[in-house]
Amino acid sequence: MVLKERQEGVLILTLNRPEKLNALTGALLDELYQALREAQEDPGVRALLLTGAGRAFSAGQDLGEFGEQKPDYEAHLRRYNRVVEAMSALEKPLVVAVNGAAAGAGMSLALWGDYRLAAQEATFTTAFVRIGLVPDSGMSFLLPRLVGLAKAQELLLLSPRLSAAEALALGLVHRVVPGERLLEEALAVAKELAQGPTRAYALTRKLLLETYRLSLTEALSLEAILQGEAGRTQDHEEGVRAFREKRPPRFVGR
Numbered sequence: 107m108v109l110k111e112r113q114e115g116v117l118i119l120t121l122n123r124p125e126k127l128n129a130l131t132g133a134l135l136d137e138l139y140q141a142l143r144e145a146q147e148d149p150g151v152r153a154l155l156l157t158g159a160g161r162a163f164s165a166g167q168d169l170g171e172f173g174e175q176k177p178d179y180e181a182h183l184r185r186y187n188r189v190v191e192a193m194s195a196l197e198k199p200l201v202v203a204v205n206g207a208a209a210g211a212g213m214s215l216a217l218w219g220d221y222r223l224a225a226q227e228a229t230f231t232t233a234f235v236r237i238g239l240v241p242d243s244g245m246s247f248l249l250p251r252l253v254g255l256a257k258a259q260e261l262l263l264l265s266p267r268l269s270a271a272e273a274l275a276l277g278l279v280h281r282v283v284p285g286e287r288l289l290e291e292a293l294a295v296a297k298e299l300a301q302g303p304t305r306a307y308a309l310t311r312k313l314l315l316e317t318y319r320l321s322l323t324e325a326l327s328l329e330a331i332l333q334g335e336a337g338r339t340q341d342h343e344e345g346v347r348a349f350r351e352k353r354p355p356r357f358v359g360r
C-alpha cells in the first residue's frame with residue numbers, strides 16, 4: 107500500500123491504493139508511519155518524496171473502511187497523529203508531489219511537505235465539513251499558518267475545491283508543473299536537498315515549526331542554541347571552506 111523506492115539518497119514513498127484514490131485506512135497509515143520511522147533512522151536517506159499512485163494524491167479517510175462498526179474517531183485519530191508527528195519531527199526534508207485530488211486528511215498530509223509541487227490537474231479540498239467533521243491531521247495547525255486565518259476560515263468552512271493554480275496563488279503549493287513532468291521535477295528538488303546540509307535542514311524545519319508557539323525572546327534563544335549545533339557540523343566547516351575556495355560545497359549530511 108506504500109511503495110518505497112530509493113534513488114540517490116532520496117526515499118520515494120508512494121501511496122498506492124489507486125483504485126480507491128489512495129484513501130487512507132488504518133493499515134495504510136501504519137505502513138506510512140513505519141516507512142517514515144525507517145527513513146528517519148536510515149542515514150542513507152537524506153530527503154523524502156511523498157506522492158500518490160494513479161489519478162489522486164489521496165481522498166483522505168477511506169469512508170468505506172468502517173462499515174457498520176464505526177470506531178471512536180478520537181481513538182482512530184491516534185493512527186493519523188503518529189504519522190503527522192513523524193512527518194513534523196523528520197530530521198530530513200520532505201518534498202510532496204501532489205499528482206491529483208488531495209482531500210481531507212489527504213490534503214493535510216500534503217501540506218506537511220517542506221516543498222510542495224502540484225500537477226496542473228491536482229485539486230485541493232479540505233472536505234471535513236462536507237461530512238460534518240472538523241479538520242484533523244494537523245490541518246487546523248498548518249492551514250492558517252500557510253494561508254492566513256481569513257483564507258483558512260473560507261477553506262475550512264466552505265470547502266471549495268481549489269485548482270492547482272489557485273493552490274499556488276494561496277501558497278498551498280510552491281510550484282505547479284504539467285502532470286507528466288511532476289515526478290521528475292519533484293525528484294530533482296528532492297535530490298538537490300539530499301545533497302545538502304542535512305543537519306541544517308533538520309534544525310531549520312524544527313525552528314519553523316517551534317517558533318510559532320514561542321515568544322520572540324524564546325525564539326531568539328532557540329535560534330542561538332540550534333545555530334550552535336549547526337556550527338559544530340562538518341557541513342558548516344565544508345560550506346565555509348568551499349565559499350573561501352570559490353567552489354561548490356560537498357555536504358555529507360553531518
Ligand code: LHQ
Nearest residue numbers: 127129165166167168169170179207209210211212233234
Ligand atoms: C471514496 C473516497 C473516500 C472512500 C472518493 N473514501 N471512497 C479521520 C478520522 C476519522 C474519521 C474520518 O475522517 C478523518 C479524516 C478525513 O480525511 S475526513 C474526509 C474524508 N474524505 C472526504 O470526505 C473526501 C471525499 N471525496 C471527495 O471529495 C472526492 O471524491 C475527491 C475530491 C477526493 C475526488 O473527486 P473526483 O475526482 O470527482 O472523484 P469521485 O468523487 O467521482 O470519486 C471516485 C470514486 O472514489 C467514487 O466511488 P464510485 O464507486 O462512485 O466510483 C467515490 O465514492 C470514491 N471515493 N473519496 N474518502
